[in-house]
Amino acid sequence: MIKIGMVGTHQLSFPGEKENLYGRMREQMRKNASEMGFELYAYEKLVVTEEEALAARRALEEEKVDFLLILNVSYSAGHLVSALYRIRGARVGLWAVPEGAASGPVPYNSFCSANMFQGINAHYLRDYGIKSKWFYGFADDARFKRRLAVTVRALRALKKLRSSRVALIGGFAPGFNDLYFDERTAFSKLDGIYINRLHEYSEIIAIADKISDEEVKNCAQSLGEDAIPKTKNAEKLYSLSLKIYLAYKKFAAEHGYDALAVSCWPKFQDDYRYSVCSVLGMLNDDKIVAACEGDLMSAISMLALQEMSGESTALMDFSAFDETDESVLLWHCGPATKKFCQKNGYTLGENYSGMAHEKGKINGVGVARDMEFDETEATVFRFSGDMEKYLNLGGKFMGKGKPSFCGSRGWLGGLKMNGEKISALDFTNTILASGFEHHYPVAKGDYCDEVAELNAWLGIGAIEKIRYKDHLQEAKR
Template identity: 25%
Template sequence: MKNRNKQLRVGLVPTRREAFANETTTKQKKAIVDRFRRLAAELDFEMVDIEDINEEGMLMTYRDVEAAYDKLTAAKVDALIFPHCNFGQEEAVGRLAKDMNLPVLIWGPRDGYPNGLEWRPTDSQCGMFATTKLLMHYGVTFSYIENCELESDILREELADFLAAANVVKAFRALRIARISSRPKEFLSVMVNEAELLEKYDIEIVPGEPTVILDRVDRILAEDRDRMEELLKSLTDAGLDISALGENRYPLAAIELALLDFAEDNDCNALSCECWNLFRKKYGVSPCFILGDLNDRGLPAACENDVHAAITSVMAVAAARYKTPSFVADLTIRHPENDNAELLWHCGSFAKALKKEGAKGCVIREGKGFYELEGGPVTVLRFDGNHGEYYMFAGEAKGVDGPVTNGNYLWIETDNWVKWEKKFIFGPYIHHVVGIHGSYSGIIQEACRYLGIRIDLPDMPNQY
């Protein structure tokens, strides 16, 4: 079964060369384990050690691999860290990393000052050169933190990035997307190849047939008044004015609850939804705001049945370690005064938690959110494919001031908008992107190495 637990669990696998047994190595291993226990608390991950696989709690021989594999597999770890306490045992590291098929981090503490003519006790850096070459032979993708001091900020900062990248890999490998109804007729740009997504990436698409979904909505309208009132209260408690909805507020709440229930009942961790006709024609309300609110509640959701946007959203929030929701936007118009700025907009489907501080927010009668988003650093992403090749565009921008408009919106400024624009014109992308507040392009780039997705940064030459 796919692992959808959002808590990241990491196996710490200290390694040493069997022939390099000495007091310095033993002390170093204990210090490393202590440091990573502290980092686990600071960076919010669960650490699984190998203390009980042998007397030293280290990977030292090929024979140790089986015991380490059994323990780490039983613990369902999501990534592996191999601290080299001295030269390390590349034979065992390579075999375990290959068998586990997880994100791998190689690191070793900076070696101490040589003691004259005595033999150096560790040579950790030297061993990592050997280990990484073997990992390449095994076809194991790995990450690396420079050979730095145990208490260095470099270790903490780059470990945080590795954990975020591992989180993206975990979330991507667990993808199971609820696809509600079909795409709008004219939207050929959001066509996807379900079989190819399953074959290449094990991404499962669960169809939500219109009759099934509408039946759920009708039952909630008839039977679940308390749940609807509770959901509506959460909107007003968040400072949104929903008075314009009138009696449409109950269909809006019922649709949102039906989508949440369908995703939960079918073990889905994301959702894409037809938003033009299905609900509007029967209930008089569009699911635009609803989809934003689903993102707010931890279920990445994309409008216009854009499955690739839903995939991108899952990767975005995983890169942020689930600290902020993402939003699906159109690349819409250039800023009328700033040549490097662009409007990220949609007709009311951005999470309410992202509303600009001090800005008024409302939901209009048709079920669309109207409010500007908070500015600051923003990462813009798009997973998409063409003729069997899949790419991830990743660029970073910042929120800037711009003209007021309708729906949900955020003006962003890039370093060179024309360069971005041509990427989207010539690349396998459409006008839909996923935005997330923060700087995550490096994390997404690292995750794509593990997932076999071609990263596409604004400064890179076109690959298509």
């Protein structure tokens, strides 16, 4: 949970009922805190002088607030900007309120003060590089609450990332060299994150080998998957799959990991003729973020989406596009959380084996989740490269019915990139011309604003649309 600090500023020369106004906004912010899930620390005394502002800042720093919301109750002295904006350890927001009158003497001059405060920060304090988000309205106004909720979810994700523990187990999938990144960038952007790349596949197998048949039986009963249809191959490997699932759970708990990037092939296929796909779905069901193919950056991105949405996430490939209905197919072997198919359900089947196929014969291995995603809004987000860019795609899964490949999948329509409508062809061109990595973390719901705000605080730029042309196109990175 994040903590928001609130402080009110004013000037004696304006006649509005400032104490009363600040009291009302403070009480409404307490209601917002309860509704939105944040902690509020409201500095009780209105601030007039620089000395008072510095005292307020010290109190807010002692409270370790994550976000400081400065309410210009009335026009306030410009020297308060430096005293308050330079708070240590917190992001900054500036808030102005309506005058409550259309004529006569100006009661508060709140908005004009906010304009000046932001100008001082942008110019006089420019070398500090302090970011500040503005707010306008009373604390119970619909737009104010929407805008604040976006900030709460974005900063909640940022706070989680900066305290998270993430592990790579078994290395990247062979040849998936687009997934490499310099972890020092993550350390600088997400100060406090812990990343361990050194865990081995053998650690999981050693844990799995010690899991008893009784534990497996109890796990099967608790999951309630007995009634879920399975292919013969998936049925044969189901007990092994539960052992591997329990092993990853124990491993994550033992080390305190929030997210795992799992090397899901080829070792499992070589050693057991088995696919770990459904295990990743089960871990994500439990909100232990699990990314396929050793993709650490996607694991970090999924963790951010999970914090924003409060729901389990999934990691997909981009497998096809359809210009007739402006949709794209997000597909993967079978690792998606059951949260995406609460209406349609899933079966347990087989998938890619990593071995040569005989003509006319499917050479697959279990266990994979075969599902078509429910009709729902969705957000696709991933940090790209060394976190210098990010992808922000919104849309709506179209539900069951449109032909698609076996595995976990959904056709995503109504595409919007960075909040703007984009065609399937332009999106495809943007991905390929920019060299974006081939993995797509996805969450249920529209959190595109939260994704944009998270990255704005981090100073990371969005991948911009590259409109399709017949000539060679290449994006600058």
